[in-house]
Amino acid sequence: MTRIKSAAVIGAGVIGSGWIARLLLNGIDVDVFDPSDEAPQNVNKVIENAERAYKKLLTLDLPKRGSLVFKNSVAEASKSADIIIEAVPERLSAKQAVYKEIEHSAKSNAIIASSTSGILPTELQAEMSSPDRLIVAHPFNPVYLLPLVELVGGSKTSNESIENAKRIFTEIGMFPLHVKKEIPAFIADRLLESVWREALWLVNDDIATTEEIDDAIRYGFGLRWAQMGLFETFRLAGGEAGMRHFISQFGPCLEWPWTHLMDVPELTDELIDKVASQSDRQSGLFSIKELEQKRDDNLVDFLKTLKDNRWGAGNTLKEFEDSLSKSKVREDFSKLDLTKPLLTFKTNIPKHWADYNGHMTESRYLECFSEASTEMMAIVGVDEEYISTIGSYFTVETHIRHLDEVLIGEGVYATTQVIHGTGKKLHLFHYLYHDDGRLLATAEHMLIHVNLETRGASTPSDLVINRVERIDEAHQQLKKPEGLARAVGDKY
Secondary structure, eight states: OOOOOEEEEEOOSHHHHHHHHHHHHTTOEEEEEOOOTTHHHHHHHHHHHHHHHHHHHOSSOOOOOOOEEEOSSHHHHHTTOSEEEEOOOSOHHHHHHHHHHHHHHSOTTOEEEEOOSSOOHHHHTTTOSSGGGEEEEEOOSSTTTOOEEEEEEOTTOOHHHHHHHHHHHHHTTOEEEEEOSOOTTTTHHHHHHHHHHHHHHHHHTTSOOHHHHHHHIIIIIHHHHHHHTTHHHHHHHTGGGHHHHHHHHHGGGGGSSOOOTTOOOOOOHHHHHHHHHHHHHHHTTSOHHHHHHHHHHHHHHHHHHHHHTTOTHHHHHHHHHHHHHHHOOOOOGGGOOTTSOEEEEEEEOOGGGBOTTSBBOHHHHHHHHHHHHHHHHHHTTOOHHHHHHTOEEEEEEEEEEEOSOOBTTOEEEEEEEEEEEETTEEEEEEEEEETTSOEEEEEEEEEEEEETTTTEEOOOOHHHHHHHHHHHHHHTTSOOOTTTTOOTTTTO
């Protein structure tokens, strides 16, 4: 199968809306059915949050946003989709009724994925005419940011459906975890449930408040778990002797009556009121929207740190960014408009690019222009394959003018004009613009073509020379840039 182009989401609650946002921002058209009149408004709020987060998270552009259409029935929403994601309430009968409507209209090869957090897929597919294509795809909120999706097949789910689901979710930046044996609540929620049970006992017995429990997690082991999980964390706790030492040292405490384990406190009105009132006091200073955005901001920064270290969920993010880069369709050279500077760079300014003045630090301007030069090289034919076999361009001189400031989260783009291109030399002039049209900075670069084996100047290939000269010829008709060949301080 090739990359999917269309999807359907049945149910637009918190999870369904998260699915819609992730799919749309990956360039996939999404048809939606939800009987609620408020569904479109709620979905748009989640999409807004997702776009806000992705602008901070990614340095590369996502594909062009897919179309979003609300349909009048399950069958209508499902009929053209490559994958249909069911995200209706956790009632077996309701889900089975939805599958009947889906099967009535869906394409024969469409995957049907349930977002259930605990119902067994064998139970879900029991009344289906084509049970082989149903799979549980259990995500985590917010779906547009957290990469984990638990994939669980039922007794009649085909291996082909599982493999196709793995591919689909990987392509949209997720980490598909194949749970190979059916078990209620799968893996993650079973772990969460055990912590949830014990937390309820701590509140019920007046040992801790909701805030104290959350503090114990977020200031302590939660930070470790986010990067290493449970077992790897405990392995480190065993020191050089590893897990065996940890178990021998701490294993006996498992027999101590520390936890309630399978016991569940009775959810009396009193306990519910206690949990709810404590939670309101803990978080009541912030609206739900404010809490969602703070959650997303923290997740973005944490994921970016993990990405830089190629670790855990950050590795999934890095692989997703790499796939975006590889899938970028560069316009055919013959179709480029050479009558104006060429678009060579686009990004949103991440938080860690800020300096002590609160705007983008000067070194990042050079990074933007460096990326613009790299794209210009690719346009003329100096791509990864060329660099690995023939040579590359080295920058030998740079002059940057800083004209206006840009703040964190704002969008910028660069265009490039060829001042002179002949033989081994490539003289470029970059313009960096704010999305609102303001000119933020310019950079003048002199590049020399280099043979990477000899590390000396060399003549480019005929293809590269031809393209450079064609752009050069066209750009000679353009107005010479203000600031060209200006020495430092000339303006002042």
